[in-house]
Amino acid sequence: MNKKHSLLVVSLVFVFVMMSMVSAVKPITSVQTTEGYVLDPTQKDYIMTGADHEFELHVYNESNGYPITSGVTCTIHIYNKNGKYLWEASDNTVSHNFDYSFNVNGTNFTQRGEYEAKFTCNNSVAGLGGGSQLTFLVNDYGEELTDANASMFNHSMIFLMILFILALVGLFMVENYIGKFALYWVCHLLFIVGTFSMWQFNWGYTISYLGMAGFWKILFYVSTIAVVPMIFLSMAWIFYIHAFNEHFQKLVDKGNDTETAFKMANKKSGGWFNGR
Numbered sequence: 001m002n003k004k005h006s007l008l009v010v011s012l013v014f015v016f017v018m019m020s021m022v023s024a025v026k027p028i029t030s031v032q033t034t035e036g037y038v039l040d041p042t043q044k045d046y047i048m049t050g051a052d053h054e055f056e057l058h059v060y061n062e063s064n065g066y067p068i069t070s071g072v073t074c075t076i077h078i079y080n081k082n083g084k085y086l087w088e089a090s091d092n093t094v095s096h097n098f099d100y101s102f103n104v105n106g107t108n109f110t111q112r113g114e115y116e117a118k119f120t121c122n123n124s125v126a127g128l129g130g131g132s133q134l135t136f137l138v139n140d141y142g143e144e145l146t147d148a149n150a151s152m153f154n155h156s157m158i159f160l161m162i163l164f165i166l167a168l169v170g171l172f173m174v175e176n177y178i179g180k181f182a183l184y185w186v187c188h189l190l191f192i193v194g195t196f197s198m199w200q201f202n203w204g205y206t207i208s209y210l211g212m213a214g215f216w217k218i219l220f221y222v223s224t225i226a227v228v229p230m231i232f233l234s235m236a237w238i239f240y241i242h243a244f245n246e247h248f249q250k251l252v253d254k255g256n257d258t259e260t261a262f263k264m265a266n267k268k269s270g271g272w273f274n275g276r
Helices: 003-015 147-173 177-205 211-225 227-253 258-265
Strands: 037-041 046-048 053-061 073-079 085-091 100-104 113-123 128-139
Touching: 037 113, 037 128, 053 073, 053 113, 073 100, 085 100, 147 177, 177 211, 177 227, 211 227
Parallel strands: 046 128
Antiparallel strands: 037 053, 053 100, 073 085, 073 113, 113 128
């Protein structure tokens, strides 16, 4: 297998590397009692990394379902994925008609992963209380990777991959130097777009392992930084091709046949991928 074919195979294998992640959230669980209070926190499946968040809680009488809007003190406790205690607060005054609210600062959600919120409410006079807990996930997007989002991303990446493959194949097949120049930059720009998309997708939805996100991030920065030297190399290459063609034409005008003129013009250096 020659050098061109080897590079083409490696490139095709590389662009097929893709990664998807789907996570599940545990349901709300409550302390079961025959009397006391039922606690109903709003379900928070996903929270954005580093973002402030308000938790709300409704309290009902266990025996008749009547909403409790006074006389109780409710407390929230937040724990991270390692079970480490992070934050707590209490509220004994409802807002929004029925809500006991807890405003949690985003500094408590700096790490990705699974968190747990435990709620307790009690009325010391009546000797009644209740408890509940919910589990939620923290990632950079603050939302779940749904089938619709995953499908849309996969289709977009397949489209980019098809364009990249077509441009890459054309790069090896087209002989005209202007065509090679244009196709190279199409490949380069598509590579930048693809690596950026993979980096953002993995980084935004991942809740644990970030190795692949870091991998695509490095490739994105390398390919982006490479634009600057490649601009100068492209300019130098265009100048060389222009000078080569000009020298070739002068040799032909002097009476040399095209084969001899080409050998003489190409004597000191070769063209890029045999470009003419």
